[in-house]
Amino acid sequence: MSEPTVRVSGIVLASFMFQHFNNDSDVEGLVLGESRFDEQVTISDSQSENIHIEEVYNVQKYITCHRLNSLYSCSGKVNMEVLQEMLADNKQDSVIGWYRQRRNTEQNMTYREKLVHEQLKCALSNPHMIFMLLTPSRVTPTGSTYKMEYSSFIFRSRCFVNVPVMVNNLGLLEQQAYWKVSAPCSAAGYSFTMEKHRSNFFSPNGLLKEVNEVDNMNESLQAELQKACRDVEESERQVEALQTEVSSLRKRLREKQQNMAEKDGETEDSTQPRNNLLLLEAVRMLLGSAPLFLTQTLNLQAFPIPEQDVSMATQEQLQETVPVRERKRKRSSC
Numbered sequence: 123m124s125e126p127t128v129r130v131s132g133i134v135l136a137s138f139m140f141q142h143f144n145n146d147s148d149v150e151g152l153v154l155g156e157s158r159f160d161e162q163v164t165i166s167d168s169q170s171e172n173i174h175i176e177e178v179y180n181v182q183k184y185i186t187c188h189r190l191n192s193l194y195s196c197s198g199k200v201n202m203e204v205l206q207e208m209l210a211d212n213k214q215d216s217v218i219g220w221y222r223q224r225r226n227t228e229q230n231m232t233y234r235e236k237l238v239h240e241q242l243k244c245a246l247s248n249p250h251m252i253f254m255l256l257t258p259s260r261v262t263p264t265g266s267t268y269k270m271e272y273s274s275f276i277f278r279s280r281c282f283v284n285v286p287v288m289v290n291n292l293g294l295l296e297q298q299a300y301w302k303v304s305a306p307c308s309a310a311g312y313s314f315t316m317e318k319h320r321s322n323f324f325s326p327n328g329l330l331k332e333v334n335e336v337d338n339m340n341e342s343l344q345a346e347l348q349k350a351c352r353d354v355e356e357s358e359r360q361v362e363a364l365q366t367e368v369s370s371l372r373k374r375l376r377e378k379q380q381n382m383a384e385k386d387g388e389t390e391d392s393t394q395p396r397n398n399l400l401l402l403e404a405v406r407m408l409l410g411s412a413p414l415f416l417t418q419t420l421n422l423q424a425f426p427i428p429e430q431d432v433s434m435a436t437q438e439q440l441q442e443t444v445p446v447r448e449r450k451r452k453r454s455s456c
Contacts, residue, residue, distance in 0.1 A: 125174075128252060128274045128287045130181040135289060138184065139270050142223045143258060150193065150222040151186040152208060153254060155179060157218050179218050179252050179274075179285075193220075198237030200245050219252035219274075226259050229273050231282055239277065252276050252285065 142149045162174045185208050187193050193208075194200050209217070220242055222235065231239075231253065243251050253275045261267040274285045 154183040221254035
């Protein structure tokens, strides 16, 4: 059983969006392109060969109807005159389906669209037609941003199946994937041009040139990047070790300074009384015989009394005190 897939280029899809976003109403038309069957053979450990058939529909162009609901009637019957007018340039063989744009709706086919699809299959004698559905919707209330959802359908097993849509220039970006997809064009000029320039890009065995060189360059870049990462990691570790050592040295220096400050304080306290005693002795030795530093007797007016007057005064006091003592003794004896 083949798996159908719809492929469309980014240019065609962008033209779809640009043209139909600017219309005030819904749009419909025919889809032109090419359909083919690709056979892929894979070999695995479990089985020798596995044949996979893929049915590909390449969308190359589209034709838009001038008026809505002009291609078919309300009951879904196709208007052959309008269809022949749209295919006046012998484009019937390139028709692979039709499309319709419906604003602000879900990604589901209506009953009338199913009837129109069956009628177009009979009118164009193409049992493998596809239907593309575009549903734009407004994201912001002001209408500044829109979004467009797209899907495709095909009639299989008595029902419409949703077929995935692949954009050619938005494929998977795998490192080992150099895809060689045949172009969706069968023109003789295109084939002649590809054969003419094929030797510039492909080797005789069919492989792309310069792929090994690109892989080698990528590996060299990865190796250089890993080496640079290792160097940076090693330098960061060295810096971290130096910072730790500097912190420990600063801590030891602060402790040493605190110990020295405490020792200086203790020595100053112990030497201060000794320095005072030495100073006192020196003053006594130098100034001990000076008259101003000797003990003197002062009178009531705070003037110093000469030594002679002091000695006379002391004698008179002694004379006065002796009779008084004798008188006291006599009284005590009596």
